Amino acid sequence: MGSHQSVVARWETGRTHPDFDTVVSVVRAAGFELGISLHHGDQHDLALIRRELTLLPHQRLSGMIDAVNKLNAMQATAGG
Amino acid sequence: MAEFDPVGILRVLVEHEVDLVVVGGIAARLRGAPLLTQDVDITPSGTRKNLHRLVAALQVLDARLRTAAEPDGVPFPFDPVLLETTPMWTLTTRLGDLDLVMSPAGTGGFQDLSRDADELLVAESPQLIVKVASLADVIRSKEAAGREKDRAALPLLRRTLEESQG
Numbered sequence: 001m002g003s004h005q006s007v008v009a010r011w012e013t014g015r016t017h018p019d020f021d022t023v024v025s026v027v028r029a030a031g032f033e034l035g036i037s038l039h040h041g042d043q044h045d046l047a048l049i050r051r052e053l054t055l056l057p058h059q060r061l062s063g064m065i066d067a068v069n070k071l072n073a074m075q076a077t078a079g080g
Numbered sequence: 081m082a083e084f085d086p087v088g089i090l091r092v093l094v095e096h097e098v099d100l101v102v103v104g105g106i107a108a109r110l111r112g113a114p115l116l117t118q119d120v121d122i123t124p125s126g127t128r129k130n131l132h133r134l135v136a137a138l139q140v141l142d143a144r145l146r147t148a149a150e151p152d153g154v155p156f157p158f159d160p161v162l163l164e165t166t167p168m169w170t171l172t173t174r175l176g177d178l179d180l181v182m183s184p185a186g187t188g189g190f191q192d193l194s195r196d197a198d199e200l201l202v203a204e205s206p207q208l209i210v211k212v213a214s215l216a217d218v219i220r221s222k223e224a225a226g227r228e229k230d231r232a233a234l235p236l237l238r239r240t241l242e243e244s245q246g
Binding site for chain 2: 013014020042045046048049050051052053055056057058062063064065067068069071072076
C-alpha cells in the first residue's frame with residue numbers, strides 16, 4: 001500500500017484522515033471492496049439538532065434527564 | 081430504580097474537588113447532540129492526589145462495581161492505587177451509573193482532552209460548572225472505540241458538529 005507506519009498511526013488516533021482514494025486502497029489491501037450508496041438525509045435529526053443548539057448547555061442536560069426518567073418510569077410501569 | 085441524576089453525581093465530584101473532564105454521551109448532549117444516555121462518563125486527572133479525592137467522592141455516592149450479571153452493582157474497596165490499574169471502571173451509584181474512563185480510546189487521556197474542553201454551566205441553582213470535552217474529541221473517541229453503539233451515534237454527532245460550526 002505504501003503508507004508509512006507513522007502516517008497510519010496518525011489515522012488511527014484521528015489526528016489526520018486519509019483521502020478517499022487512500023481509503024479505497026486500504027480497504028482493497030485488506031481484501032475488501034468499498035460499497036457506497038446514497039440515502040436521503042434525516043431531516044428529523046437535523047430539526048432536533050437545530051432546536052438543541054438554540055438551548056444553553058444546562059437546558060440541554062435538563063431536557064435529557066427529564067426524557068430519560070420518563071422513559072424509565074414508562075418501562076417500569078410496562079414491566080409491572 | 082432510583083431516578084437518574086447526572087447533575088447530582090457531578091455535584092458530588094465537584095464538591096470533592098475532583099479534577100475531571102466529562103466525556104461520552106453527557107458531553108455530547110451538553111454540546112448540543114440530541115441523544116439520550118443513562119450514565120455519566122468522566123475522565124479524571126490521574127494524579128494520586130486527585131484519585132484520593134475521587135475515592136472519597138465514590139464513597140459518598142455509594143459507588144459499586146456494575147457488571148452485566150450485577151447491574152445493581154457489587155461492593156468494591158476502591159482505592160487510588162487500584163483505580164490507576166484499569167483503563168475503565170463501570171460503576172453504579174445511588175444517583176445513577178458512572179463510568180470512569182481513565183484514558184478514552186483515541187485520546188491521550190485527561191491532559192489531551194483538557195486542551196479543547198470548556199468549563200460549562202450544567203446546572204443553575206445552585207450553580208454547577210464542570211469541564212466538558214469538545215464534541216470533536218467525543219467523536220474522535222467514539223471513532224477509535226469502534227463499538228457498535230458508538231458507531232451508531234456517529235452520524236448524529238458529526239451532523240451536530242457541522243451545525244454547531246455554522
